[in-house]
Amino acid sequence: MHEDDDRAGPAELAAPRDEAIPQAAGPAGAPAGPPGRTSSSWPARRERTPLTLVLAVCAALLVVTMTFGVAIGSVPLSPVAVWHVVAGGLAGHPENTVAGIIVWQIRLPRVLLAAVVGAALTTAGSVVQVLVRNALADPFLLGVSSGASVGATAVLLLGAFASLGVWAISVGSVLGALAAMAAVFLVSRSGRGLAPTQLILCGVVLSALFESVTSFLIFRGNPQATQSVLFWLLGSFGLASWNQLPIPAAALAVAMIYLLAQGRTLNALAMGAEPAASLGVDVRRLRRNLFLVTSLMAGVAVAVSGIIGFVGLVVPHIVRLIVGSDHRRVLPTGVLFGASFMVLGDLLARTIVAPQEMPIGVITAFIGAPTLIVLIRRRPYLYGATQ
């Protein structure tokens, strides 16, 4: 039996081969192409959803979430009442009613700040993922958040910058973020510019170092102050006010103008450094600028809201699933979608366990982690692409 099998093997293999040779030699010069690509005709058009439509839907979503973000709370208001107050405020004479004060003084600045921070973190996340070509990258990869923590903790526990009053934490965290950013930049810089792997490793290592500095400060600090540090570390828009808005909004606007101008070169960089260079991109300069722009956006966002995780990681992936990876589509969509996501997160943070307020970092992680896992498990997935 066994011997028969052994002998049958090569014989069977040989038979089709012998037949195949004359077949292939017959129609010489006209080899059959691979199936599926031989037709010279164009297939039916299957374009992506037009960007204007996507943006219109996302803008509508943002308006709705912001309206509900302002309307819902311990004193519920109707959307009509909300828009009445907003219209009055924009016209320059805010109402002096209870509803007017709640909307104009408390909830509207908070919702706007959440929107700006959500947009900034999403944009920074989208760009960092291209900068280091890694799907796990988020804006805090570059050391911004851990540096900001050191600064904010120093303010809260040691009373640094006490003369600056309410701005002390913001100033402390911005300085911390800038210092961390500079450290990561200098350490990961090599002869050939900012290489992705070095950037990731240096970011992770230095972040761990800064986090231990924060831990040390907490360890040395007094217990009451420690709680406020913990709350700050998890992020909140509870202290939002109008005068906190201009700086993050301006940072976002400047960054967006720069990044939209770089839409094409970002796509080229997504191909890798060498293909980008062959497409005429000054890769070294582009990477340096992207590093600065994203770090500044993330740093300013952290300064006004604390560390809100997951938004900069998850939302860019959701956006790419909707519009693909062309950054001329990803960036504007991300601004609107990220803003809506954060407004919704903040709404949940202050209503789920009302009258108490949940740190928003908890909410974004609770929404973000399952969402990303569902997306990843639905199909083999990478950066919005399927294999």
Added chain:
Amino acid sequence: MSLRLDHLAVDIAGRRIVTGIDLTVGDHEFAGLVGPNGSGKSTILKTIYRVHPPSAGRVLLDGTDLLSLRPKEAARRIAVVTQESTSEFDFTVREMVMIGRTPHKGSFERDTVTDRGIVDQAIERVGCQQLAYRRFNTLSGGEKQLVLIARALAQEADHLVLDEPTNHLDIHHQVEILEVVAGLGVTVLAALHDLSLAALFCRDIYVLCAGQLVTGGPPGLVLTPEIIRQAYGADVLVIEHPDTGTPHLIPRRVQPTTRVHPTGDAPARSAAQPDTPA
């Protein structure tokens, strides 16, 4: 539309990788760069597409020093198909080819009808119309390579540099890719691994060994057993390709071996093998 390397030398991290490279690819010619692994083929190509600066010598495009051009200007003259064929990002084939328009566009400039026409034409020239709306990541290796060639075409450069474009491809795609490239009518310099395939398509072949050119010229003069032994340390038989007369290399085993029948049986008869070309 000529590409000339003039006494080119390249250092990487303080180490000289290639030195004294002189070669010229004439107008509309297809030249091959061959040599063992690590001989400096990629380094030379990367210098041409400006990843590495030359340490000495020059890269000349129609007599103009490449380094005197701005990055975008250079990218409008030289397009590249690199070994990379994966993109982790979700681009469709048309979006991918549109990226080839990058050096032609300003910061906020949008894709025009002209750009779309150029992209569609590039896709047609490599015969990938049926793939136009597919995701790049879902394509096979050969299809990806064709799309990357289309991207290089959309760049509208008159020089094309290819770094081992047929790596990891089956024999059908190897021939198809090179056939497409040869039919483009641009000046081509390609690093190639398969010497017989290179001989089939290249007008001139330059052989590189340990960072220096061993020789260069028409395949028939360059691909001899002596030069292959000198450059690769490999023992080969060279026969004539029955169609083209170009050299075809047959590797030989290092260990002495006996003849084996094509079906794998023990050698019974040594005369009149059925597979000798008629």
